[in-house]
Each structure stands twice: as structure tokens, then as C-alpha cells.
Amino acid sequence: MTTTTTTNPTTTTTEPRPALVTLALEGGDLACLACGVAVHGPHAPGAVVTLAATGRDGVPTPAALVESGMPARLQTEEVTRCPSCEKLRMQALAVVAAHPAVAHRIGSRDIALHRVECALDALDALASLGHRTLGLDALTRSGKDVRLLLAYLTSAGGAARWAARFAPIMARNATTGTAALTAWGHVDDEHAATLRDAYAGLLRARVAVPRPTAPPALTADHSAPAPRGCLFCGVGAVLAMPGDHNAWHPVTATTSALGGRPSPEPVRGWLCSPCDAAVEQVGGALGPTAMERALLDHLGVGRTLSATDLVGLVAWCVVRRPAGSQPTPNATPWAHLGSLAHLVDELRHG
Ligand SMILES: [Zn+2]
Ligand SMILES: [Zn+2]
Numbered sequence: 142m143t144t145t146t147t148t149n150p151t152t153t154t155t156e157p158r159p160a161l162v163t164l165a166l167e168g169g170d171l172a173c174l175a176c177g178v179a180v181h182g183p184h185a186p187g188a189v190v191t192l193a194a195t196g197r198d199g200v201p202t203p204a205a206l207v208e209s210g211m212p213a214r215l216q217t218e219e220v221t222r223c224p225s226c227e228k229l230r231m232q233a234l235a236v237v238a239a240h241p242a243v244a245h246r247i248g249s250r251d252i253a254l255h256r257v258e259c260a261l262d263a264l265d266a267l268a269s270l271g272h273r274t275l276g277l278d279a280l281t282r283s284g285k286d287v288r289l290l291l292a293y294l295t296s297a298g299g300a301a302r303w304a305a306r307f308a309p310i311m312a313r314n315a316t317t318g319t320a321a322l323t324a325w326g327h328v329d330d331e332h333a334a335t336l337r338d339a340y341a342g343l344l345r346a347r348v349a350v351p352r353p354t355a356p357p358a359l360t361a362d363h364s365a366p367a368p369r370g371c372l373f374c375g376v377g378a379v380l381a382m383p384g385d386h387n388a389w390h391p392v393t394a395t396t397s398a399l400g401g402r403p404s405p406e407p408v409r410g411w412l413c414s415p416c417d418a419a420v421e422q423v424g425g426a427l428g429p430t431a432m433e434r435a436l437l438d439h440l441g442v443g444r445t446l447s448a449t450d451l452v453g454l455v456a457w458c459v460v461r462r463p464a465g466s467q468p469t470p471n472a473t474p475w476a477h478l479g480s481l482a483h484l485v486d487e488l489r490h491g
Contacts, residue, residue, distance in 0.1 A: 161327055163319040170320070173223035175262045176269070177303030177321030180223045188227075192218045192308035199313055218307045218317045225324070229265060232277060233258040240284045243291075256295045257287070263298025267336050269325040274340060286347070293343035301325070301332045346384070353378035354388050355470075356411035361391030368458050370470030371413040372399070373435050375457025375477050377470025379413050390417040394427035394456075401459025408458050413474070415439065432456055439474050440485050454478075 166172065169182025174190055194216045222230060236257050237244055244253035264274050274280075281287050299305060306315040306327065321327040328336070355378050360367045370377045372392060381388035389411040397403040412420065419435035420427060432454050457477050462468055471477055478484070 161314050161329070162322045163316065163327070164322055166318050166320055171219055171221045172303055172320035173226050173324075174220035174304040175226040175229070175258075175302050176223060176265065176324035177327045178223050178324050179320035180221050184221050188221050190220050190304070192220060192304055194218070194307055194311040195309050197311040197313070216307070216311060216317060220304055220307075223324075226262070226265070229261045230254075230258050233261050236261075236277075236281050236287060239281070240287050242284050243287045246288075256291045259296075259298035259302070260290045260294035261298070262302055263294040263336055263339065266298065266301045266325045266328055266332075267340055269323075270328065270333055270336070272337060272340065275344075280343075289343060289346050293339050293346060297332075297335045297339035301328050301336055303327055346382070349383050351380040351382050354381040354385070356389045356413075360409045361411075365409065367410040368408070368468055368470075370457055370468065371416050371474070372408060372410045372458040373412055373416040373419075373432055373456050374439065374474035375460075375468075375471035376413055376474045377472070388414060390414070392417075392420075392427055396459050398426075398428040399432065399456035399459045400429065400454055401456070402461070410458060415474070429454060436475055436478075440481060442485060 164179060166179055169184070170179045171182065171184060171189065172178070173180055174192075197216075233254055237250060237254050243257075244250045247253045247256070261277070264277070264280075267274050279286075280290050303321060306312040307317070355369065356367060356371065358366060371379075371389075372394065379388050390413075391409075392412050393407050393409045395404075395407050399408065401408075415438060416431075416435040419438055420431040423430045423434050436454065455477075457471060457475075458468065460468065460477050475481060
């Protein structure tokens with residue numbers, strides 16, 4: 142078996158980065174998995190983490206290992222946490238404990254703890270680079286604060302850790318049995334820039350306000366233009382935070398199920414969040430029941446419908462229009478149905 146290397150990453154690096162200065166570990170010393178400094182032993186068994194590299198950056202995995210299907214475990218390296226980074230981990234624990242909803246959303250307390258710790262590592266690394274940041278209290282006051290912190294800093298912090306030089310792929314310049322000369326001294330220009338950009342993004346997101354946001358211009362698979370409103374209610378914009386990719390939900394439906402004329406061509410486009418929630422409530426089928434649910438939720442009419450209540454309900458995307466004309470989105474949900482006040486009256490008293 143031959144392995145072909147088509148690109149050599151070293152040739153794409155234009156600016157030389159400062160040489161990494163490390164020290165060789167002695168005796169039972171281990172490197173801190175976050176900031177990289179040497180930590181003197183002995184270490185409590187629970188404090189030692191074993192990193193396993195499945196390869197080295199730029200070095201093809203031996204063909205025999207690829208063929209055997211076994212993950213290559215080329216090198217392991219034991220690391221621990223220095224007192225300062227252990228303190229950060231304790232702070233991360235406190236953040237997770239103070240905001241149980243954050244771990245609940247992530248689905249695992251351990252993963253939440255890891256993400257918060259990486260974000261705090263990012264702040265620590267930024268401080269070591271001389272970058273001033275907001276205090277931890279300000280950055281973790283509410284659940285939303287914590288979610289933004291994780292969204293912007295976790296991956297940059299994780300990538301900047303000493304441990305990231307060893308697992309899952311060993312960096313070209315990583316040598317086992319070494320430590321960083323100073324805390325975060327191993328952070329190169331590239332990671333430093335990533336950390337700064339991530340923090341700038343966090344600051345922007347923290348002051349961002351929701352803005353009217355139209356559905357994506359294309360269908361989810363980018364193959365065709367999407368209708369410019371919610372397929373159900375026709376609303377042309379919803380309030381969403383900049384960069385929020387969950388404001389619109391991709392769907393495919395048949396025209397007849399939406400109250401339109403039967404067509405072999407399905408309608409593909411986007412639902413606003415309230416309409417999407419209605420679809421979920423009724424079990425996921427895109428049809429009259431889901432549309433009724435969405436309309437009733439919008440009208441604030443809590444009653445359950447009988448089968449005949451809203452016969453003939455038509456989704457915005459299948460309203461009949463003159464041939465060739467582009468459907469105009471509704472300024473308010475369901476405006477294509479005409480007077481909703483009248484409908485509310487009927488539903489309440491009818
Ligand atoms: Zn450390
Ligand atoms: Zn809608």
C-alpha cells in the first residue's frame with residue numbers, strides 16, 4: 142500500500158513563529174495539562190491524566206495499522222494540573238454548580254465541566270499574553286453568560302492547552318517528557334490570534350441584540366432558492382441574535398398536505414421557530430394538524446380543535462398566485478388568511 146502526501150503544511154506557513162522553548166522533566170515531574178508548566182511529584186493517582194496520541198502531525202500512519210483497523214497508539218504522555226490550573230478547575234466546578242441548566246442542555250455534567258474549564262483556560266492564557274479580559278463574575282453571571290462563554294472560548298481554550306499538543310494527534314514540535322518554560326509559554330502566534338479573535342467574538346455577542354432575520358435564501362441543501370417566508374405562517378422575518386443558526390428550521394412538505402393543489406414537486410424551505418415547535422407538538426408530520434396547532438398557538442387560543450374547525454387551512458407557501466409571481470412574505474404570521482381577529486372570535490365563541 143502506498144501513501145501519498147499531496148500537501149506539506151510547512152510550506153503554507155508564511156511567518157516564522159518563535160521557537161518553542163521547553164524544559165526536560167526530571168524525576169516524577171509532570172507537565173500541567175493546561176498551562177504546560179512542570180509540576181513536581183509525587184502526584185495523587187487521581188490527579189494524573191494519560192494522553193494518548195493516535196499519530197503525529199505530518200507523519201502518515203503506518204500502513205499495517207491502517208489495514209488492521211486498529212487505532213494507532215503511537216505515544217502516551219502523563220500530565221497533571223498545576224496548583225493554579227487546579228484552582229481554575231475548581232472555579233469551573235463552581236460555575237457548573239451555579240448554573241445547572243447549562244449542564245442540563247449539554248446533557249452531561251462532566252462534559253459541561255470540561256467545556257467550562259477549557260473556557261477558563263482560554264481566559265488564563267489570554268491574561269498570560271497580556272490581554273485584559275472581563276472578570277469571571279461578569280462573564281458567568283447568568284446562564285446566558287455561561288452559554289456565550291462556552292460558545293466562544295471553549296474550543297480556542299482547548300486548542301491552546303499543553304495537552305492539545307499530545308492528543309489526539311501529536312504536534313510536530315511536541316516531545317514527551319517536557320514542559321513549558323513558563324505558563325502558556327507554548328502558545329504560538331496562531332493560537333494566540335485564535336484566542337484573541339474568540340474573545341472579541343464573545344464581547345460582540347454579549348452586547349448583541351436580536352434583529353429581524355429572514356429565512357436563509359437557499360434550501361438546506363443549497364440546491365434551490367427557498368421561499369422568502371415561513372412555509373406555514375408566511376412571516377418574512379423573526380427576531381434572532383446575530384449568528385443564531387436556530388431561528389429557522391429546514392423542512393420538506395407535500396403541497397396537498399399544506400392545503401395546496403397536489404403536485405409531484407415537494408415544497409422545500411424553512412419554518413419559523415413557533416411553527417416548527419407546533420410540528421414537534423403534533424408528532425412531526427407536516428400537515429393540517431400541525432398547521433392548526435401553529436395557528437392556534439399564534440392566536441393564543443388554547444382550546445383543542447375538532448376535526449372540522451379549520452377545514453381548508455392553507456399554508457402561506459401554497460397560496461395560489463398569478464403564474465410567475467414571487468410570493469411576498471407576510472408582515473405578521475398568518476396574514477394571508479385575512480382577518481385573524483374574526484377567527485379568534487369564532488374559535489372562542491363558535
Ligand atoms: Zn497549569
Ligand atoms: Zn411560521
